[in-house]
Amino acid sequence: MSTNREKESPAFRGGAAFLLSQLGAHVAQQFADRVAELDLTPAQAGLLRMLVQAPGRSQRELAEMLGMPPSRFVPFADGMQERGLIERRRNPDDRRVYSLTLTDKGMELLARLGTVAKAHEEQVCQALAPDEHQQLIGLLRRIADQQQLTPGVHGGYRRLRSG
Amino acid sequence: MSTNREKESPAFRGGAAFLLSQLGAHVAQQFADRVAELDLTPAQAGLLRMLVQAPGRSQRELAEMLGMPPSRFVPFADGMQERGLIERRRNPDDRRVYSLTLTDKGMELLARLGTVAKAHEEQVCQALAPDEHQQLIGLLRRIADQQQLTPGVHGGYRRLRSG
DNA sequence: TATTGTTATACTCTATAACTATA
DNA sequence: TATAGTTATAGAGTATAACAATA
Numbered sequence: 001m002s003t004n005r006e007k008e009s010p011a012f013r014g015g016a017a018f019l020l021s022q023l024g025a026h027v028a029q030q031f032a033d034r035v036a037e038l039d040l041t042p043a044q045a046g047l048l049r050m051l052v053q054a055p056g057r058s059q060r061e062l063a064e065m066l067g068m069p070p071s072r073f074v075p076f077a078d079g080m081q082e083r084g085l086i087e088r089r090r091n092p093d094d095r096r097v098y099s100l101t102l103t104d105k106g107m108e109l110l111a112r113l114g115t116v117a118k119a120h121e122e123q124v125c126q127a128l129a130p131d132e133h134q135q136l137i138g139l140l141r142r143i144a145d146q147q148q149l150t151p152g153v154h155g156g157y158r159r160l161r162s163g
Numbered sequence: 164m165s166t167n168r169e170k171e172s173p174a175f176r177g178g179a180a181f182l183l184s185q186l187g188a189h190v191a192q193q194f195a196d197r198v199a200e201l202d203l204t205p206a207q208a209g210l211l212r213m214l215v216q217a218p219g220r221s222q223r224e225l226a227e228m229l230g231m232p233p234s235r236f237v238p239f240a241d242g243m244q245e246r247g248l249i250e251r252r253r254n255p256d257d258r259r260v261y262s263l264t265l266t267d268k269g270m271e272l273l274a275r276l277g278t279v280a281k282a283h284e285e286q287v288c289q290a291l292a293p294d295e296h297q298q299l300i301g302l303l304r305r306i307a308d309q310q311q312l313t314p315g316v317h318g319g320y321r322r323l324r325s326g
Numbered sequence: 327t328a329t330t331g332t333t334a335t336a337c338t339c340t341a342t343a344a345c346t347a348t349a
Numbered sequence: 350t351a352t353a354g355t356t357a358t359a360g361a362g363t364a365t366a367a368c369a370a371t372a
Binding site: 069071 | 362363364365366371372
């Protein structure tokens with residue numbers, strides 16, 4: 001007739017996997033709230049970053065990197081084009097594809113995004129001393145490499161909005 | 164006429180916040196895939212855990228912990244009750260509220276869930292040596308505490324399914 | 327015939343709010 | 350009248366698949 005309070009596996013609430021999942025959701029939500037002040041969703045911020053890392057990609061490539069179907073990418077890119085943040089140019093070699101690039105306005109916004117990201121980083125890691133902060137980054141990066149995650153891009157913010 | 168490749172802020176792709184967000188989404192998705200083999204969603208797994216940690220809570224309390232509105236909790240709990248995993252008992256002191264508890268079948272499933280969680284933990288952290296693994300848990304837990312996250316519960320898997 | 331971008335549509339998921347029963 | 354649980358419904362968001370243009 002023992003109680004059941006102790007029966008839960010410690011890997012659950014105490015493990016790194018759970019903490020990563022919990023913290024990841026928290027951090028992603030905070031980032032969503034911050035970029036909302038620039039009138040951006042996390043996915044839009046991701047597109048700005050991807051375009052400066054490697055401009056001139058096709059919509060299909062970009063859609064896949066962001067983890068969305070090509071059909072969804074169209075209205076997504078429409079909005080950013082209407083705001084003057086990105087440009088669509090027909091590729092002369094293959095006139096089916098667009099090459100997407102940042103406008104000057106898009107690059108300005110990306111710079112402001114960098115400031116936001118830096119403040120966010122500091123807010124998230126304020127519990128850690130500088131050397132611990134670096135230690136954490138090192139450990140996380142090794143896991144990310146081993147898990148074969150693409151550096152700098154992820155589609156995990158697929159469903160996040162501000163709020 | 165410089166290129167724009169170097170203009171991105173390093174806090175973006177290299178920072179702990181980005182890595183936490185990226186890894187968190189990855190780890191949560193992997194967990195969703197694993198528990199799908201037990202015919203559970205992450206939210207359902209979360210409810211099983213919550214009920215063994217502190218049985219007898221009302222539906223409203225549980226709904227809030229899982230980050231869902233009470234109206235959504237009803238069909239959510241219905242499914243688990245129909246599968247014989249949880250029980251609804253009217254509270255004699257206040258007959259408006261249900262007290263939710265795990266059935267024996269629910270506790271069996273929770274035990275299998277513990278095995279799954281342990282395997283998941285090992286798979287996620289296989290890049291790390293045992294002492295590094297503990298180091299990571301320590302750093303993450305300090306951040307989680309400082310960010311005031313409730314230990315053992317999070318609503319961040321709100322929108323995850325297997326796939 | 328295959329591929330890019332696009333559009334249309336149908337579907338899932340969700341939250342809001344109205345309803346009932348107990349207090 | 351206030352609160353727990355429930356139900357109904359309307360809206361947002363999504364993916365699937367059909368379509369047009371180009372290769």
